[in-house]
Amino acid sequence: MPLAAEGATPAPDSPRAPPRCARGPGAWLRANLFANVPSAVATLLLAAALVRVLPAAVRWLVTDAVYSPDYAACRALDYRAACWGFVAQKYRLILFGRYPYADQWRPLAATLLVVVALLVTAHPRSWRRWLWPAWVVILAVFLLLMGGGAFGLSRVEPGLWGGLPLTVLLTLVGMAASIPIGIVLAVGRRSHLPLARAASALYIEMVRGVPLITVLFVASFVFPLLLPMGLRLDVLTRVVLGITFFQAAYMAEVVRGGLQALPRGQYEAAISVGLTWWQAQRKVILPQALTLVIPSFVNSLLSTFMDTSLVTVVSMYDLTGALRLALGDPQWRHFFLEGYLFIAAVYFTSCLAMSRYSAWLEHRLGSWARRPEALRA
């Protein structure tokens, strides 16, 4: 026994430091990059590939690129480097669509307002009762800034709204309007009334079974047929309604997940202290179930945000559609890659922020949800 040979048995209480070979960057490298022969081979091959690709990518994207809106300089590059000049030339068209050029401070202000409001809302410390009326005011100010027609702002038809503000608008309004419908559908699906259950389930499953594009087609082709003869809705309203009806079915499933995670005892206890079914839902069940699914709400917000890009198919110019508008210019058309990288970066940063936030929130709320009595059915 080597230990006995060394003679010194460590005292039971003194923690021994790990051997030197298990610490430090060398150990990390050995464990994570050169654990065995196949791993070492993979590391070397990938590293060789990265060494070849990364500098070229940096040269194409950053160092050799042209940043000024100078068409001749971009042409002279002959695609050997990125022409961010296209974005520099067209960024206002891409970000704000066909909104009147002189008034584009208004969509900018409206978008910034919503982004700041979202950042404030993101922190659980601001989850107070004033948040709901505050959001109503924010949406009203957003619409006022976009549409004008009061306070000396000139009127801008919704048909001219576009770019990032349109994406933000479709996402927020679609999300906000689909939550109440989703709650009603979710409660309906778990109701003890067979008719309510069947109607909710039929709606949810039918909508979830078809692609969003068909719902947008319904919004643009069929809604005008369904409404009374005199009533006309503009295309923006119809598309918002379509997104809302679509998202409501998914929202219903999210809420149902929260309802199912609540133990039955909560409902039984509420009834046994004399609450009616409605009171039990409103005061006991829904507040807990909705808190449980807040992280899922953020994920729904993320997928709605990405889904709004489909409205370009029904000729609306959201961020994606506005880029296609910008690419309609035959002179700059060849620099589509730069344009798509630009909007992909916008989508990517927003979505990554949302998904990281959702994970953080899940962790934070988890301490509540993980209470032993909270999740046991």
Place this chain on the structure above:
Amino acid sequence: MGRAGETRVRGPLFSWSTRSGRARIAQAVLLAALFAAGAWLWNNTRANLAARQIHSGFGFLREPAGFAIGEGLVPYSPTDSYLWAFAAGVGNTLRVAACGIALATFLGIIVGVGRLSRNALVRWLCTGYVEVLRNVPLIVQLFAWYLAATEILPEAASPVELAPHVYLSKEGLQFPTPVWARGWGFALAGLGLGILCALALSRWARGRRERTGRRPRGLWLGLLAAAALPIAGWVAGGAPRALDVPEVTAFNVSGGTGVTPEFLALLIGLATFTSAYIAEIVRSGILAVPHGQTEAAEALGLSRHQVLRLVVFPQALRVIIPPLTSQFLNLTKNSSLAVAIGFPDLVSIANTAINQNGQALECIVLIMSVYLTINLATALAMGVYNRRAALVER
């Protein structure tokens, strides 16, 4: 909610004072509301259709469609009926969905396992792949792929040769295919027969192992049958060897079988996008198998390979398969984005038809019923699978 027993309460059918009576009143009100809403919409639609002089009904399906469809497995010409045009669209949807599902599953499994790799470089690359693809809208990716396929690829007169006689250009991908002959039919029949033999043999072997505890030898006979019978069929059918090989001409690539750049862009876009989601499903499925299972299997003396094959994979599959099917359905539904890049799938053909004849209601009902049928069929299959795979707990 104590439904049992309430039905025994006697009293008026619609009474406010009993629970079941209130439930009946609520249902009656709901039914009336649904019925009223339906009647209102129906009336509006009838009035609107009459005002626009659109003759509703599915009669138009028998009229000639009159528009061309770029590609497809279903033979179609503009003189064919609308119904046939829709069938061609369904064929294209299913074709791109089937190819996409195969490719996405393949990529997804590789990336998902790669995210769990002990090699940090592999792990980071796979994580980057998943994060980038999941956080950019699919339609943006599709537009980018499509423009890349039609702008960056070389002209058809000077294509890239990926492999001998496999050409990639702005016109799409062209590859050699065997000319259909009787021998290929025999070979296909032989393949089917061989697979049946192999399945029957492994079933017999499994039954025997469960009875006697011993694994019978000679299982390779099944594999041999699956490999040898198609070759035998091919030889029996006269061993046809003619290939339709694409050749580069002065203007384009002619001959062989080709797929269009629209198909390629849609396939690659759908497959890479969905593979990121599949990778996450595979990863969480593998992580869902408790480590104790692996340790217990190792303690029993199973080899590393046996641990994976007999203990980890079967349990991970039970977690993976349900969300995986819903990703397959998502891919099929997302293939409707074909309309944005001009691939003639069901939705874009319906879109063309609507623009031509204004029968929006009927066309949309058709699209929705096709997707709902696909969903329903998958849901039924999944129900069967879940009943078979459900854990039997004691």
